[in-house]
Amino acid sequence: MNLRELTNTEAMVEALKEEMTRDPSIFIIGEDLVAHGGIFGQFIGLPEAFPGRVIDTPISETCIVGAGLGAALTGMRPFVDLHFADFTTCAMDEIVNQVAKIRYMFGGQAKIPLVIWAPDGAGLSAAAHHSQSLEAWFIHTPGLKVVSPCFPYDVKGLIKTSIRSDDPIIFFMHKKIFSRKGPVPEEEYVIPLGKAEIKHPGTDVTIITYSIMVLHALEVAEEMEKEGIRVEVLDLRTLWPMDWERIAESVTKTHRVIIAHEACLTCGFGAEISARIQEELFDELDAPIFRVGAYRVPIPFSPPLERFVIPGKESLKKTIYNMFGKEIDSK
Amino acid sequence: MTELIDPTFYIKMYEQMLTIRSFEEKAIELFEHNLIRGNIHPCIGQEAVSVGVCLALRREDYMLNTHRGHGNCIAKGADLKRMMAELLGRSTGYCKGKGGSMHIADFEGGNLGANGIVGGGLPIAVGAGISIQNRGTDQVVACFFGDGAVNQGTFHESMNLAAIWKLPVIFICENNQYALSTPIQEAISIPKISDRALAYGIPGVTIDGNDVTEVYIQMRKAVERARSGKGPTLLDCVTYRFYGHFTGDPGRGITYRSKEEMEEWLRRCPIKRLREYLFREGLLSEEKEEEIQSHVKKSIEEAVRFAQESPFPNPEEATQDLFY
Amino acid sequence: MKGDGFMEKDSKTWLELYRLMVKIRRFETLTGELFASGKIPGFIHLSIGQEASSVGVCSVLRKDDYITTTHRGHGHVIAKGGDVKKMFAELMGRETGYCRGKGGSMHIADFSIGILGANGVVAGGFPIIVGAGLSIKLRGTDQVAVCFFGDGASNRGPFHEALNMASIWKLPIVFVCENNQFASTTSVHYSTSVKSIALRGEAYGIPGRSLDGNNVLEVREAAIEAVERARKGEGPTLLENRTYRLRGHFEGDPQRYRTKEEVEKFSEKDPIRQFQAFLKNQKILNEKSDQEIWNEIDQELQEAIRFAEESPFPQPQDALKDLYVEEGESLIQRRLV
Secondary structure, three states: OOEEEEEHHHHHHHHHHHHHHHOOOEEEEEOOOOOOOOOOOOOOOHHHHOOOOEEEOOOOHHHHHHHHHHHHHOOOEEEEEOOOHHHHHHHHHHHHHHHOOHHHHOOOOOOOOOEEEEEEOOOOOOOOOOOOOOHHHHHOOOOOEEEOOOOHHHHHHHHHHHHHOOOOEEEEEEHHHOOOEEEEEOOOOOOOOOOOEEEEOOOOEEEEEOOHHHHHHHHHHHHHHHOOOOEEEEEOOEEEOOOHHHHHHHHHHHOOEEEEEEEEOOOOHHHHHHHHHHHHHHHHOOOOOEEEEEOOOOOOOOHHHHHHHOOOHHHHHHHHHHHOOOOHHHO | OHHHHOHHHHHHHHHHHHHHHHHHHHHHHHHHOOOOOOOOOOOOOOHHHHHHHHOOOOOOOEEEEOOOOHHHHHHOOOOHHHHHHHHOOOOOOOOOOOOOHHHOOEHHHOEEEEOOOOOOHHHHHHHHHHHHHHHOOOOOEEEEEEHHHHHOHHHHHHHHHHHHOOOOEEEEEEEOOEEOOEEHHHHOOOOOHHHHHHHHOOOEEEEEOOOHHHHHHHHHHHHHHHHOOOOOEEEEEEOOOOOOOOOOOHHHOOOOOOHHHHHHHHHOOHHHHHHHHHHHOOOOOHHHHHHHHHHHHHHHHHHHHHHHHOOOOOHHHHHOOOOO | OOOOOOOOOOHHHHHHHHHHHHHHHHHHHHHHHHHHOOOOOOOOOOOOOOHHHHHHHHOOOOOOOEEEEOOOOHHHHHHOOOOHHHHHHHHOOOOOOOOOOOOOHHHOOEHHHOEEEEOOOOOOHHHHHHHHHHHHHHHOOOOOEEEEEEOHHHHOHHHHHHHHHHHHOOOOEEEEEEEOOEEOOEEHHHHOOOOOHHHHHHHHOOOEEEEEOOOHHHHHHHHHHHHHHHHOOOOOEEEEEEOOOOOOOOOOOOOOOOOHHHHHHHHOOOHHHHHHHHHHHOOOOOHHHHHHHHHHHHHHHHHHHHHHHHOOOOOHHHHHOOOOOOOOOOOOOOOOO
């Protein structure tokens, strides 16, 4: 396997390039794609490589998602860019009432090979309308699949799989990880949906997590090693379908669980995972399940406020200390 | 409109426009020095719209604002100190550091807030209009939005409702001709945004948004119509932003705008135009101009000093202000 | 009703249009009866009085053309060639229905003949039709996509976004507003800031035409022009078919928002009665042949009803099927109890 270092953005663009070359029914639609290369410049190069297949729209989110849906119903494979995960709210009817339900409501007649891609997450002082993590809403909506990887290898493999999927995918990428690099093979590969991966093996406690929190969890795992706590980091990568098998395996090994996400704690995905673990693996647990997530407030602008609201490395460490009855000061 | 023959009125317009320009230039400088986090969307080049519109308003009139909203805030009478403090994320800012550049509100001054969602202000303007109608006051609502917002569903729903209920709302399109990178000619298929008014049976006017007097006159007419219960108006103010969409836009938007076009619009600078007019008409002397400039400079400097001397909010304040 | 002056004088086509209108009328009438007798669960929205619009437009379309329809969509489905057996079966929630009992009256689709589905959300079809139009353009076929919607939908955001996008990209779309005067209970004169919805085309540079939506030939003629324009790549058209729904918004609607007199007045403009009189006047139809048409259609519909009634209900656990193309237990989480 020939590995090179790519950023998450490069990995995504490479996946799109390969897939668009392979399948002429794939096109990208959204605002500011052609001249600007996407709001974060994340699609630079694609408009030139695929003239006419990267389509700029007016600011009309309802119709951008709807246009993706209509095209998916009639033989195309659209990749919709929504600028920010926050703007899914402007197209909520399309996503929840139409995209998610049409196949089922019509008794399985339709297939919807549609990817809705949106950057999410806080940490850039982008304030309340440009910082949210909304994955739980969509996991809660039957008919959608939700993906949220954080390493270039996973991004590329999962973008390819999502594009090839005949079901609608909501694909979130944290905006703070775009330029983060990682090894990606030159050879063709895909990653199936619904497969979590252990990013750091351990035996004392499992951190079940995804997106940017995986990076924090990995740092914490390294640090904890020195203190004799061996942390296992399980990166879900796909949120729905959820890889229950991997979760159960890890819980059975470590008997202690922390679930971490940047989205607000209340009714976050952690609540679902936690409930399922206690229903099915109660006897495996040596400690209560702990969750790490944001306060239930909109994301504030000012850096000290924002840092306070969203969880990070420190929140994870505190939780581990708490779980193992260690004094926080001892760190 | 007797104010149009009053020299001090023009001086006021000039000073306000200069204040907006200086505020934005300072904000960009602070952003470049990493004192302002996140991003800002400067309105340099669009000052005539802010000032022309807001001078036709009273303090108790309402305003809905956009992500590119510093100029409108200033023209509506906001305190520069509290604005700058908000941009710097300080506890003395308008939103105590929670909102930032894109979300400044000043409810006491009728400013119902800037919005990070394109087209987000229009439905709120309808609500404010209903409230005015029900309370029976003669206030009006000035709803600012950009050319990008005219293709959002909220534009359509809001215009229709304001029209059927004859609400006292003035819809002001700050048509700077680009929705981020998308030129307006590619985003609509009619020559003028004001023609959209036909679809709602309301008056629509396209005006030179770099001519502050023209903006003021048209706004005055629309306000009078609104105050007298005759319903909404759509004003399409054609202007140009000299900077990029935001502070991170490469080459001030050179990826989607030509150098020639940008230079051409620099020549049509609204402040330069008013200045030339004032000198030509003998309404402004160099002495007076210096006085204005130093006054503006001082007020901006004071605002920056106030902001920098203000404390950051306590982290725990992040959990406050969510519910009443 | 006038037929002179229309470019097309073809008695065979005219009779076919008439048959379709009668078929819709009878389908809807029988549906109302089945609903009243408790054989159809849920809600039913009948299109009685609006048949000329469905038939006038759909008769111009090819099988591979697309339509999106509304909660009041039975007429469009029949006019586009839908199978009444599968329709009745769906209305009754049977396994053999179009959506295997998952959709019901408000959500009938037949992708094999371009019916991209009826929608329970007012204006829900607009964004989808833009996607269908875009897909036609990208695939380079000469199909056309038609979006049916009501007067209520013309005040919703998706109308605006869709007409604009269709216009800037010159998509092969015909937007057909069936202005039946009421958005549920709200009069169009109250809800809409312009006299004619067709006028709204001007805001997008789209030709708009306001038509007597109860005159099937007038609708058809305008549809021919609009569909041709779309097929030639000249872009979308907005048609407003002014009509009147003779039944309530839904079956069981107390209709407090209008008077009996008003409904009676509009009954005189019943599109079927008008067309019937016209055809008789033109000596294309007589009492006997007319009766034959009604009888034949009734026979077909009775058979369809029998088919539906004899069809089994779906298995309860089939509720867990059809959500994803790729199915699996991990996707449909189990219920605990």
